[in-house]
Amino acid sequence: MQGIPTPRFPLGPAWFPRLFTIPMDLHWSGVPTPEGPCDFRGNNYMLFPAPAPGKSYSAYFDFESPYFNTLMGVYVIPLQGDTPSPEVVAELGNRDNLAWLRFMGDPDPRSEYELPIKNREVRAHDGGLRIAYEMSYRVHSGLGPNNPRAGVPPLLQSPDALSAAGAAAPRWRENLEDYPVLAQGFHGHLWRQGDFLMVTYVGHPRLTARDGKTYAPLTADPQAMEQVRQTERRAALEVELLPASALPQVKPKRESERISP
Numbered sequence: 001m002q003g004i005p006t007p008r009f010p011l012g013p014a015w016f017p018r019l020f021t022i023p024m025d026l027h028w029s030g031v032p033t034p035e036g037p038c039d040f041r042g043n044n045y046m047l048f049p050a051p052a053p054g055k056s057y058s059a060y061f062d063f064e065s066p067y068f069n070t071l072m073g074v075y076v077i078p079l080q081g082d083t084p085s086p087e088v089v090a091e092l093g094n095r096d097n098l099a100w101l102r103f104m105g106d107p108d109p110r111s112e113y114e115l116p117i118k119n120r121e122v123r124a125h126d127g128g129l130r131i132a133y134e135m136s137y138r139v140h141s142g143l144g145p146n147n148p149r150a151g152v153p154p155l156l157q158s159p160d161a162l163s164a165a166g167a168a169a170p171r172w173r174e175n176l177e178d179y180p181v182l183a184q185g186f187h188g189h190l191w192r193q194g195d196f197l198m199v200t201y202v203g204h205p206r207l208t209a210r211d212g213k214t215y216a217p218l219t220a221d222p223q224a225m226e227q228v229r230q231t232e233r234r235a236a237l238e239v240e241l242l243p244a245s246a247l248p249q250v251k252p253k254r255e256s257e258r259i260s261p
Helices: 086-103 159-163 171-175 222-237
Strands: 006-008 020-023 043-047 071-078 111-123 129-140 181-193 196-208 240-242
Touching: 006 071, 071 086, 071 222, 086 111, 086 129, 086 181, 086 196, 159 171, 181 222, 196 222
Parallel strands: none
Antiparallel strands: 006 240, 020 043, 043 071, 071 196, 111 129, 129 181, 181 196
């Protein structure tokens, strides 16, 4: 999208070294605010966990990885007027969740955020204030038989999609229902940077498998959890905005094309 700058910050080793650009105007229209419905515009710059050794797809799809169903990103949103409340920002995330589920082929996308939203002020390296927040959603996982099989890079092809080409059935299909409901914990920071609202986020799941056991892959691995927190903190505290002209922006024509590297 023209006019939206691109964030740049140091990445940890667990993340694929590329931001995926997702224009959000279509999904952020009519967002409820205390002043009435508002149309927000902006981009979601999304990171995916890197593939495990010997695999082409992101660890997001790997049931045996601590990064299973874990996402990270940065919203960059042009603003005029006051900074939206954490509840309004939570609804932007809710709309993002639903858009992701539609892209992943969920026939009945579900997402809603839960109250309360915890938040506190922290000081960045440049002296500016950030609001650190923690919250959770009740949301479907984006994993199921309708995951996209064409027009997406190998990183975003789930092993279920690959199995159609003869690969072994993925472990998550053995352990989970299709598009299962999970508790998705989110944390990050939000702040104003010039004429833009910046929101960093990390989403990680707590889910119940077919055997009735509850899994929280990321929080169960303290080293992985700390690595994710450090990467998100770098994004929040050391981010640099590149001019919009520094990176080509292509607005997808169809929903199936909405993710572009």
